Amino acid sequence: MNDTKKCPRNMVLSIFQRIGGDDAVESLVTLFLSRVFNDPNLHTFFSDISMAKQAEKQKSFLTMAFQGSSDDDGELMRESHARLLPLGMNDYHFDLVIKHLEASMYEVNVAPELIAEVLGVCESMREFILGRAPHK
Numbered sequence: 001m002n003d004t005k006k007c008p009r010n011m012v013l014s015i016f017q018r019i020g021g022d023d024a025v026e027s028l029v030t031l032f033l034s035r036v037f038n039d040p041n042l043h044t045f046f047s048d049i050s051m052a053k054q055a056e057k058q059k060s061f062l063t064m065a066f067q068g069s070s071d072d073d074g075e076l077m078r079e080s081h082a083r084l085l086p087l088g089m090n091d092y093h094f095d096l097v098i099k100h101l102e103a104s105m106y107e108v109n110v111a112p113e114l115i116a117e118v119l120g121v122c123e124s125m126r127e128f129i130l131g132r133a134p135h136k
């Protein structure tokens with residue numbers, strides 16, 4: 001039995017590999033980045049973030065989306081998005097970001113089962129990101 005099936009941390013590697021290695025992930029990051037930052041409906045949240053920070057955000061976003069979320073990650077996601085709630089971030093914006101990720105994955109020919117897997121992980125973070133998950 002393959003260890004990557006048991007260990008969530010190793011899944012980062014396996015999903016990155018299954019996506020098609022560095023080149024595919026690089027194209028995916030570029031596509032996703034331009035979609036999110038060029039979407040006028042998301043502008044409020046990203047306008048004051050530097051390019052360097054934007055690129056960093058995309059990388060950590062994908063790492064998070066590919067590795068799955070532990071309870072700690074959920075709390076981390078709650079904290080890093082908390083300042084966006086008073087700016088009006090809600091389910092509508094969450095759905096837009098996820099749609100951009102989905103479209104970018106289709107564009108670089110990620111297998112539909114893998115797309116479904118990544119979207120499922122993102123969905124599991126919704127309540128944390130929108131600050132609704134109960135505190136432990």
Ligand code: HEM
Nearest residue numbers: 042045046057060061064065080089093094097122125129
């Ligand atoms: C499943 C969905 C999402 C994931 C996995 C995710 C992931 C992340 C990660 C890993 C960071 C970096 C955190 C850090 O280094 O402190 C981040 C920051 C950020 N995210 Fe998200 N995010 C998601 C949804 C959203 C949505 C829906 C929005 C806005 C509509 C958003 C806007 C931002 C912004 C603006 C930052 C930078 C915050 C700052 O530097 O102050 N994210 N996100």
